[in-house]
Each structure stands twice: as structure tokens, then as C-alpha cells.
């Protein structure tokens with residue numbers, strides 16, 4: 292297991308949900324949850340990879356047959372407990388403790404950019420996904436203003452206590468992601484998130500925040516989605 296990630300998220304767990312229910316974070320969680328709803332069926336067995344404090348899983352659990360969550364941080368999972376998510380456990384998504392062909396839907400948000408062994412992780416996702424299953428996986432996008440801002444920013448220039456640059460953070464291009472999923476899978480659709488939110492602080496400015504929020508929600512599935520700071524890929528097996 293990645294000890295640095297565990298330490299970081301165990302410490303972050305205490306404050307992770309502060310401000311999570313409004314503004315910028317609400318926009319992220321809403322756009323992520325809605326795309327899960329689109330592919331979810333009442334009969335689905337679902338797994339959230341890196342479920343954290345269960346913010347998204349709690350919105351999904353009553354809409355499917357079985358919902359599971361796995362996360363590397365016990366601190367984050369402790370915060371998920373009161374949400375009555377009974378199938379959550381500690382584990383690493385690069386070595387999933389589930390049988391082959393178990394899930395109809397796998398999803399992961401704000402996690403995979405922090406996973407070094409993505410090839411190994413993806414082969415695990417492939418193994419536990421059913422034949423007609425769907426993966427909804429979010430990555431950080433190299434073709435985005437967010438990445439440009441990151442490149443221009445000095446690495447020490449951060450005022451936040453928990454900044455994800457403190458742990459491994461990878462940005463991928465669409466071509467790199469295509470290579471990762473290999474020839475047996477294809478990307479059916481892309482939702483882009485943080486297309487216009489150059490820096491999250493824009494959400495603190497009245498009127499500007501309303502405009503940005505409107506645009507993010509309206510255009511996430513348009514061509515502009517390809518340039519979102521976060522790329523959510525809908526991945527299916529080729530027939």
C-alpha cells in the first residue's frame with residue numbers, strides 16, 4: 292500500500308468534508324454523482340474505488356442492488372461509517388479483494404491521479420468488471436487550463452494545508468489514457484469538469500461564481516469537456 296497516501300488522507304480526513312457541501316466542491320460532487328446515475332441500474336452491483344468519506348457512495352447506495360466501497364485510508368473510512376455504508380473496507384485499488392466478474396459498474400473520482408501503478412490498477416478493474424460492465428474513471432487532464440496554471444505555479448506557492456501536490460499527482464493526456472485502457476476497451480463518452488474554473492477561488496466571488504457554476508454544469512458534456520481539468524471517462528469493453 293502507498294504509505295504516503297495513507298498518511299496524507301488519514302490526516303486530511305478530519306477536515307475533508309468542511310466546505311464540501313457548497314460552491315466549488317458541490318459542483319464537482321454533483322457532476323460526478325449525476326454521471327453515475329446515468330449508468331446505474333436498480334439491478335447493478337457497484338464499486339466505488341477510493342470512496343473516501345462516502346460522500347458520493349451515500350448518494351448512490353439507494354439506487355442500486357449492492358454498493359461497495361474501498362479506500363486505502365482508515366481515517367477517511369471512519370468518517371464514512373455514520374453514513375451507514377455497510378460494504379466498505381480498507382484496501383488498495385491496485386489489489387482488489389473481490390472475485391472476478393463481480394461488478395456491473397465501477398467508478399472513481401479524485402483518486403486515480405494519485406495512483407502510481409495505474410496499469411496494475413486497470414487490470415484489476417478489468418478483472419472484477421462484468422462482461423457488459425461500465426467503468427466511470429476520473430483523471431487529471433494535461434490539456435486543460437488547470438494544468439497550465441499548475442505548471443506556471445511555483446511548487447511552494449500554496450496556502451492550503453492539504454494540497455494534493457503534497458502527494459504524487461499525475462496529469463494524463465487523452466492519448467495516454469487510451470493507451471492505458473488498451474485494445475480491449477473503448478472510451479464511449481467524456482465528461483469534462485473544471486473547464487472554466489481556472490482556480491477554485493473563483494467560486495468565492497459573487498456573480499462570477501454563479502456564471503462559472505452555470506457554465507460548468509451546462510457544458511460538461513460538450514466538446515469543451517475535452518479541456519476540463521478533470522476528465523471523466525466512460526469506458527466499456529469492445530464487443
Ligand SMILES: C[S@@+](CC[C@H](N)C(=O)[O-])C[C@H]1O[C@@H](n2cnc3c(N)ncnc32)[C@H](O)[C@@H]1O
Nearest residue numbers: 300341342343362363364367383384400401402
Ligand atoms: C480526494 S479523496 C476522494 C474521495 C471520494 N472519491 C470523493 O469523491 O469524495 C481521494 C481518496 O482516494 C483514496 N486513495 C488514494 N490512493 C488509493 C489507493 N491506492 N487505493 C484505494 N484508495 C486510495 C484516499 O485515501 C482518499 O480517500
